[in-house]
Amino acid sequence: DIQLTQSPSLLSASVGDRVTITCRASQDTSTYLAWYQQKPGQAPKRLIYGASTLQSGVPSRFSGSGSGTEFTLTISSLQPEDFATYYCQQLNSYPRTFGGGTKVEI
Amino acid sequence: QVQLQESGPGLVKPSETLSLTCTVSGGSISSHFWSWVRQTPGKGLEWIGYIYSNGNTDHNPSLKNRVTISMDTSRNQFSLRLTSVTAADTAVYYCVRHYAGDRGSFDYWGQGTLVIVSS
Numbered sequence: 001d002i003q004l005t006q007s008p009s010l011l012s013a014s015v016g017d018r019v020t021i022t023c024r025a026s027q028d029t030s031t032y033l034a035w036y037q038q039k040p041g042q043a044p045k046r047l048i049y050g051a052s053t054l055q056s057g058v059p060s061r062f063s064g065s066g067s068g069t070e071f072t073l074t075i076s077s078l079q080p081e082d083f084a085t086y087y088c089q090q091l092n093s094y095p096r097t098f099g100g101g102t103k104v105e106i
Numbered sequence: 107q108v109q110l111q112e113s114g115p116g117l118v119k120p121s122e123t124l125s126l127t128c129t130v131s132g133g134s135i136s137s138h139f140w141s142w143v144r145q146t147p148g149k150g151l152e153w154i155g156y157i158y159s160n161g162n163t164d165h166n167p168s169l170k171n172r173v174t175i176s177m178d179t180s181r182n183q184f185s186l187r188l189t190s191v192t193a194a195d196t197a198v199y200y201c202v203r204h205y206a207g208d209r210g211s212f213d214y215w216g217q218g219t220l221v222i223v224s225s
Binding site: 032034036042043044045046049050053055087089091092094095096097098099100101 | 141150151152153164166167168200205207208209210211212213215216217218
């Protein structure tokens, strides 16, 4: 199985901050990686797929980059509604696996 | 707009079988891959298995052979059966749709249903 390690697991930030979350894969996943946002009591919501393609309707302050084994999710200017937990997911092979999550808190 | 809705018992006894159904609206189940995912505080998000519209399935080897996923195209539903459950199977269970591109990230999710395994 491909293991995904996210860092940090907890990120304290303020509105307006630039935030970067890293996802490292135990094997090459090319660009077959997605990012999800989850708020308490809600299902995860896809933000980015193909490592860098923004889901329709997602604000442009979100961006993704990377390939191979290292990926990043960046929020250019953190907004109040962005405080949530973020997960990466690899799509290179089965079983599909997720990172452990990064909680972004105030 | 595609919508998914999980249904099934919220409480299952240890050693019994967990059964959930996902009803899809706003789109046909006769296309795309469809999966079950669960979430626990301890293990995070875990992919359980998928079914494709032609009936092909696959599941996470970590669940041994306890998983069966089936579909009913006439009702636009797919289902999960997980046998011999233990407390470790207590989780929020989501049904999801795979996006047709990018090797199938999960573009639509149900709201999730909490299943507790307890006597």
